Amino acid sequence: MSRGTAIDLCYLVAAIGFIIALKGLSSPRHARAGNLLAAAGMALAIGATFARSGLAHIWLIVVAMVIGVAIGVPAARLVKMTAMPQMVAAFNGVGGGAAAVISITEFIGSDAKLVATYKVLEVVFGVLVGAVSFSGSAIAFLKLQELMATRPITYPGQQQINAVVGLGILGIVLTILVTSSTALLWVLLGLALALGVIFVLPIGGADVPVLISLLNSFTGLAVAASGFTLDSNVLVVAGTLVGASGMLLTRMMSVAMGRSLPNILFSAFGAVVTATGGEAGDANRAVRTGTPEDVGTLLAYSRKVVIVPGYGLAVAQAQHTAKELADALMEKGVDVFYAIHPVAGRMPGHMNVLLAEANVPYEELKEMDEANPEMPTADVALVVGANDTVNPAARSTPGSPIYGMPIIDADQAENIVFLKRSMRPGFAGIDNDLLYDPKTTMLFGDAKDTLQKLVAAVKKA
Amino acid sequence: MTNGLLELFTIFVLAGFVGYEVISKVPSILHTPLMSGSNAIHGVVVVGSMIVLGSAHTGAEEALGFIAVVLGTLNVVGGFVVTDRMLQMFKSRQPTPKGGQGAKGDEGGGS
Known part of the structure; x- marks a missing residue:
């Protein structure tokens, strides 16, 4: 051999x-x-x-x-467990970048005039998809790291700019196929990087996980394209595997969010923008704030308490304190469980990982479909650092960016308690009517702090 | 169209079907680890990067190949380490079916 x-x-x-x-x-x-x-x-x-x-x-x-x-x-x-999603985005982006660089290097290393058209096509595809994945992942990283605005970014002439970039890429691809020009390949690289940016900018923060999955699939295809260029079976197989399974996974994720993929990718264009802007004037509506002692007593004398954790809980590193509170309540004979929204945290399954880290028993975690039928019989829904995943606008306001997303029915509980840092809107960047509901009590402050006070109050009650 | 291309194209089509079929039903708690794991798998691009750098003739090719190997390595090691950290969180779980065992009784009895 x-x-x-x-x-x-x-x-x-x-x-x-x-x-x-x-x-x-x-x-x-x-x-x-x-x-x-x-x-x-x-x-x-x-x-x-x-x-x-x-x-x-x-x-x-x-x-x-x-x-x-x-x-x-x-x-x-x-990296902290809470920052995992952006790390996945980053590692995905560099993979796409590597695929694009490979394609470029192979092209400039060969005698361009003698290269067959299909070879050029493979190179062009690798550069285009790899570069889109690279710059798209970079923007997704910035959004998740909150280094830039998480809400959908729109600007005047957006669709025209998209059309110009799109047509420009198409024209350059055709020209490269005919002329095999190396200089134009660099122009294509620049335009593809720009395309990745303008593709991701209008996608709202809450949808970024689905986007990362899509970009992951793109990188797979770019790797497969480099495999064609290099005549490498293993690159073609592995790249295509990821490309195909990534597409399927992207679809499963968007189904879990109750949204269609086109809706996620393109919903920022059109009516949605005005609907978001129109609700901004709600800031001076009255909210009811409470003290940890009041809420602690309320919790201690409840029969059933549902904890709805969100990203805020993870950011405050409060998962251990939340478990303490749950344990203290169970000692008093209160029935406690966690209602986990499929996209609680920043990615599907993210919250399960974080709570598992705090040794919360698996049996106490209920997925949304299991938890919602129990919400009307719950005395208190304790919403810790979650917002969009309990926003009734998803059911009632057709213009809202999250309309149609399944939510945890916290509004159906007897009482709702929000632990939040401020009235600031959630990751999707929209106001939540539930905060102003007469059944709602707000406890402002760091989730961990507040939970510790609640634990003390429950133990005293 | 050459035979070599046709061969690769055959592999491409078949691998596409395999990729689509191999992950039929994924529970939503595994969506993130699966994405991260497949992210690591496309890190195989590092093999291509090595081949490119290993056959570079000019300084420009060497520089680009070098960058490609660094990026590809980041993809591989970062991808696998992140995925493993995520999955570590699941290891202490008992494989009890999560569906409908009376949570009420379980938790009420915890006192």
Whole structure:
């Protein structure tokens, strides 16, 4: 067996590993093993590549990898669980960037005039999709990190600008196919980066997770395109796997949010914008604020309390204190459970991960469909740092950006208590009528602080 | 169209079907880890980056290849480490079916 054949066999084994890993990742029991299997497959593929005959610059490769590991591992290890979504966005973006750079490098390295048209097409596709994924992920990162506005960003002439960029890309792609011009490929790179930015800007913060999943799928396709350019089976297989499964996952996520994908991607254009702006005048409506002692007594003498956690709970690192409160209440014989919205936190499943970190028993977590029928019989819905996921506008206001999103029916509980830092709107950037409801009591302040006071009050009551 | 291209295209189409079929039913709590895990898998782009840098002839190609390897490595290691950290959170869970076992009784009895 020649060395080349052995290497290709290693690639085949790695590809099989990736397929089994994806299968494993979609079931709770095998998820972790699946991830490790994928990592093993990746190690095998990388190791086999080092054995390629005629691989030059090995030391340069090693140095580049050491740099990548030196940045990537600490970043991934040290990031807080609450910031995971933006890390996924970042790591996805660099993958797309790598695919685009590979395609460009292959193109300038070959004699452009002699390259067959289909080769040029592969390069153009890799550059275009990879670059969109790179810049789109960068904007998604900035939105999730709240380094820029999370609400949908619209500006005058937006659709015209989109049309110009779109047509420009189309024209340049056609010209490159005919002329094989290297200079134009750089122009295409610039325009594709711009396209990624203007594609993501109008998408609201709450929808960013679905967007990241879509960009993840795009990166997969870009990697597959580089695989075509390099004649590499393993790149084509792995890239296509991720491209296809990522599309499906994106659809499942948008279904979990009760939205269609086109609605998520393009809803900022049109009526929605005016509906958002029109409600801004509500700021001076009256709200009822309470003291932790009042609320603590209310909780201690309730029969059923539902805790509705949101991202605010995670930001305040209050998941442990929330568990303390739940335990204190259970000691008093109160029936307590957590109602988890599918997109509570910043990503589907994010809140489950955070509460599991605080050792909240699995049985106390109820998914939305299970929790909602119980809401009318709950004495108190304790909303900790959540906002959009309990906003009745999702049911009642057709113009609202979150209209149609399933929500936790906190408004049907006997009493509603909001633990919030301020009256500031949630991630979707819209006002919540429930805050002004006569049944609602507001407790302003840091969620962890307030919860600690509540624990003390419950124990005294 | 060459045979080599047709071969790759065949692989592409088949892999597309496999990718679509392999994740049929995913519980929503696993959406994020699955996304993150598949994010790590497309980190295989680092293999392509290595090939590009390993066959670079000019300074410009070396520089671009170098960047590609750094980016690809970030994608791989970051992707796997983040996914593993997420999934660690699930390990202490008992595999009890989450559907409808009387939460009322369970929790009331906790006192």
